Amino acid sequence: MAQYFEVHPDNPQARLLKQAAQILHAGGVAAVPTDSSYALVCHLDDKTAAERLRKIRQVDDKHHLTLLCRDLSELASYARVDNRQFRLLKLGTPGPFTFILEATKEVPRRLSHPSRRTIGLRVPEHRVLQALLEELGQPLLATTLIPPGETEALNDPHDIRDRFEKQLQAVVDAGACQLEPTTIIDLTGDAPELIRRGRGDPALLGL
Numbered sequence: 296m297a298q299y300f301e302v303h304p305d306n307p308q309a310r311l312l313k314q315a316a317q318i319l320h321a322g323g324v325a326a327v328p329t330d331s332s333y334a335l336v337c338h339l340d341d342k343t344a345a346e347r348l349r350k351i352r353q354v355d356d357k358h359h360l361t362l363l364c365r366d367l368s369e370l371a372s373y374a375r376v377d378n379r380q381f382r383l384l385k386l387g388t389p390g391p392f393t394f395i396l397e398a399t400k401e402v403p404r405r406l407s408h409p410s411r412r413t414i415g416l417r418v419p420e421h422r423v424l425q426a427l428l429e430e431l432g433q434p435l436l437a438t439t440l441i442p443p444g445e446t447e448a449l450n451d452p453h454d455i456r457d458r459f460e461k462q463l464q465a466v467v468d469a470g471a472c473q474l475e476p477t478t479i480i481d482l483t484g485d486a487p488e489l490i491r492r493g494r495g496d497p498a499l500l501g502l
Contacts, residue, residue, distance in 0.1 A: 297456060297459065297466050298314070299456055303469075304422065304469045307426045307469065311467075312423075312426055312427050312430045312467075315327075315467055318465045319338050322337075322343060323463075324347050324348050324463055325463060325465035325466065325467060326449075326455045326466045326467065327467045328421055328423055328468075328472045329424055330391050330420045330421045330424075330473060330494075331391045331439070331448075331473055331493065331494055332440065332473065332475075333439075333449055333452065333455060335351060335440050336436065336437045339434055345436055349438075351459065354438065359395070359414075362414060362415065362437070363424065363436075364417070366389075367384055369434055370396075372401045373398065373416065374397060374416055375396065376396060380396065380482045383480070383482065384482075387495060388417075389419060389420035390418070390419075390499075391419075391420070391475070391478060391493060392477055392478050392480060393416070393478070393480070394479075394480050394481075395481040395483055397413055398414040402414050411483070413483055421469075423467065423469040439476065440455065451471060475493050476493040477491075477495060478493040478496070480497070
């Protein structure tokens with residue numbers, strides 16, 4: 296049964312975020328707000344939690360999971376980034392962009408794309424999620440909360456609780472989010488490639 300945390304969107308209560316972080320540290324899967332829509336998240340190093348997260352979404356190991364980072368300083372442990380890529384990352388973070396990058400050996404093989412060794416990384420611009428990442432002290436593994444068989448992400452935390460409370464351990468309610476997905480940019484090739492146009496404006500990156 297999911298624990299339900301109602302937090303203030305601008306001044307989230309540290310006590311509640313600490314409880315949510317403890318659930319994630321203990322291997323729980325949670326629904327959290329982002330600057331695009333609600334997402335399912337779990338602890339980066341917990342194989343069982345990652346498998347449960349994929350099962351809730353009903354996606355296989357070819358589906359890119361994303362690392363939610365507090366800032367660019369956390370990227371170096373998980374992705375190979377050259378100067379050209381870093382300049383683009385600085386332009387698009389924090390914000391509603393997901394960047395596909397070459398994964399380092401620090402990223403467990405089960406978390407990266409099985410044939411390409413790539414990982415999706417983003418630095419969200421959402422006060423509650425940033426505070427939760429700060430409390431946790433490390434990135435979170437995430438995927439957009441789109442119910443199996445549907446195409447739209449969920450945006451109402453009460454609806455999320457009603458539909459997933461038996462599968463989740465926590466729901467962090469900070470009100471409705473934007474309902475537009477992130478813009479996905481692949482930085483693994485010779486030139487940046489726009490994979491999906493979403494809320495992030497590619498013109499910010501010169502694309």
